[in-house]
Amino acid sequence: MSGAGGGTLIIQSDGDVSLGRLVSASAKTTSTSAGKIMITAGRRVANAVVASGSIKLFGINPREGLRAEASSSSSGKAGGTISLTAIGGSIDIENTVSVFGGTFSGGSLDLTADNDVILGVPPAGALLSADGFGDAGSGGTISVLAGGKVSGNAGLTGAITAAGHSALLAGDFGGSGGTISVEAQTGPVTLGPGGNGKIAADGGPDGCGGAISISTDTAPAEITIGVPVSVTGVGLDGGGGSVCLDGQGPASFTQGIDASGGGSGGGSLDLEALGTISTAGAVRADGSGGGGCVSFCAGGLAINGPVSAVGSPNAQGGGVMAIADGAVTLSGSGLVDTSSTGDNVGGCVDLEAGGNLTIAPTAVIDADGGAVTGNPGGLICLVSGTPDLPGDLIVNGKVHAKGSSPTVSALASLEGCTIHFGPTAALDTSGDRQARNTLRARRTAAIRGAETRSCCRSVTRCPRRASRRRSRPPARPASAGREPASHAASTPTVAAGRAGLRATCSSFRSAPPWASSAA
Incomplete structure (x- = not known):
């Protein structure tokens, strides 16, 4: 398109479009x-498809593709x-499909297909880009919806980015x-691996991370x-963003998720799936202004790498919480x-499994207080077989x-049908x-050679307790059109589970539970 402005x-085609x-x-x-x-491509009349069409963008020359970009990275538009x-x-x-912008933010990129969406690898650069540049330009919007x-x-898969940019003046x-947003209505979502692949909505220095949603x-x-996957926000004023996973089957992340933040704290990771969630790379919501919140709500959970909400270098730890209908496993390379x-x-660690909860010999759960004298340790809650199911805590x-602390107490509460402490275990x-x-x-x-240390310790057999287990929602039917960015309204039981975890994180950070135990 000619002219100074785009x-x-x-x-509009009643058949296929190839570019x-x-x-x-x-x-x-x-x-x-x-x-x-x-x-x-294609045509619909009165909600009926009267002509079908597909769109393909070929990857031949790295300077080609679809582009509705600002003139340069210094643009104000x-x-x-x-x-x-x-x-x-x-x-x-x-x-490449790019709508990068200047100071007034990246643009809007929307891919909607009744059937599949294939996201390949471009000859060079990002595959989908809505980055902001200029003077503190914010990232734009990318939406992928497949029937x-x-x-x-x-x-x-190539890189998918909607990142923010730095300010021209230091300190701004x-x-x-x-x-x-990536959503598949009737099929799976499978992205990567790839040498330059990533999904990133990071903020610029002293900016906040964005939001990423992946759902089936x-x-x-x-x-x-x-x-x-990253939604970081570094710097004195930076804050981590949010990542939301809403899966109707199992889910796995092999390269990690990063919602680390700066002085405004770590971000929020809300990961939910009807099947088992498996992690391999690092899952982080660390922050120099305080750790964020990581929550899992799933059919099962396998932690095979570090999961952290650390406050560093001088800040309070955040929360890591999990509710699973089945087993929860922290492998030898696992760290919470x-x-x-x-x-x-x-900080706070709360892991609850409907089945067994297993912590491997070299795995670590850490909720220590800061090194300055007078600070208490955090809260650790480990529960298996909830509620009243045959699950062992191993x-x-x-x-x-x-x-x-001389007055405030750290708390560690462990509960299960049967509790096994192996010879390499330590509770401190x-x-x-x-x-x-x-x-x-x-x-x-059963405590076999394990080390348990605290001021006070008790081992009891307790009566059956009231059910706290939430019911699983039914599978959501495929939608005839685009669903809202948030699925909370369409799945009330899921929303309740999420709301509970978020409320727990929020109340924990504003009013830590040790305060009530000090008395």
């Missing part, structure tokens, strides 16, 4: 705005708009990260993410860390919430004068 290009050259509605000067590219709609067909993206599945090409707020709508559709640093109290690793809340470890076994408590 124009508008509209393509192998550059299609551009980009701005030509820093004072003009990018334009719009709107492509629709916003990115443009690109909308691709395949009615009765699929979308296959193998080259079928969302997947890479031959297992590979940076741009915030944008929003990225029909059971038992799986979510498999083989690229790093909500420890604090400096003059701050320890501890072979190190569990500690150490502090140094020492340092706080009133710290205590409580073990409640409905059948048997």
Whole structure:
């Protein structure tokens, strides 16, 4: 499209659309705005498909693709708009689609297909980009909706980014990260791996991270993410963003999730799936202004790498919480860390399994208080077989919430049908004068050579307790159109589970539970 500012290009086809050259509605000067590219393949009349069409963007030349960009990274204007709609067909993206913007933020990028969306690897650079540049430009919006599945090409996926940019003047707020939504209505979501693959809505320095949502709508559709996911916000004023997972089957992250923040604290990770959630890379909500909140709500949970909400270098730890209908496993490489640093109290770890809860010999759970004398350790709650189910609590690793407070106590509460402490296990809340470890076994408590340390310790058999287990929601039917960005309204029981975990994190950070135990 010619002219100083980007124009508008509209393509409507009753069949397939294939693009192998550059299609551009980009701005030509820093004072003009990018334009719009709107492509629709297929036609629908009165909600009935009368002509089917698919869209394919070929990956041939790295300077081509679809572009509705600001003129340069120094532009003061916003990115443009690109909308691709395949009615009765699929979308296959193998080259860059970009709406990067300047100071007024990245643009809007929307891919909607009645069937599948394929996200491949471009010849160079990002696959989908809505980054903001200029003077603290914020990231834009990327939305991918497939009636079928969302997947890479031959297992590979390029970078998807909606990042914010730094401010021109040091000390000013940076741009915030944008929003990225990936949803498959009847199939799985499979992204990555890839050499340069990532899903990123990071904020610029001293800016806040954005929001990333990944969801499947029909059971038992799986979510498999083989690229790093990040919504970081670094710097004195930076804060971590949010990542929301809503899966109707199992889910796995092999390259980690990072919602670390700066002085405004770590972010929020809300990870939910009807099946088992498996993590391999680091899952972080650390923050120099305080650890954030990591919550899991799943059919099962396998932690195979570090999960942390650490307050560092001088801040309070956050919270890591999990509710699972089945087993929860912390493998040998697993670490759950909500420890604090400096003059701050320890964080909170609450892991509850409907089946067995297993902590491997080299695994660690850490809710220690800061090193400054007088700070208490945190809260650790480990429950298996909830509520009143035949689940064993098997501890072979190190569990500690150490502090140094003369008045406030660290707490460690362990409960299960049967509690097994192996010879390599340790439960340690020492340092706080009133710290205590409580073990409640409905059948048997077996401690074989393990070390348990605190001021007070009790091992009891306890009566059956009232049910606290939430019911699982039914599978959500495929929608005829786009669903809201948040699924909370459509799944009340899921929303209740999420709300409970969020409320627990929020109340923990504002009013830590040791305060009530001090008396």
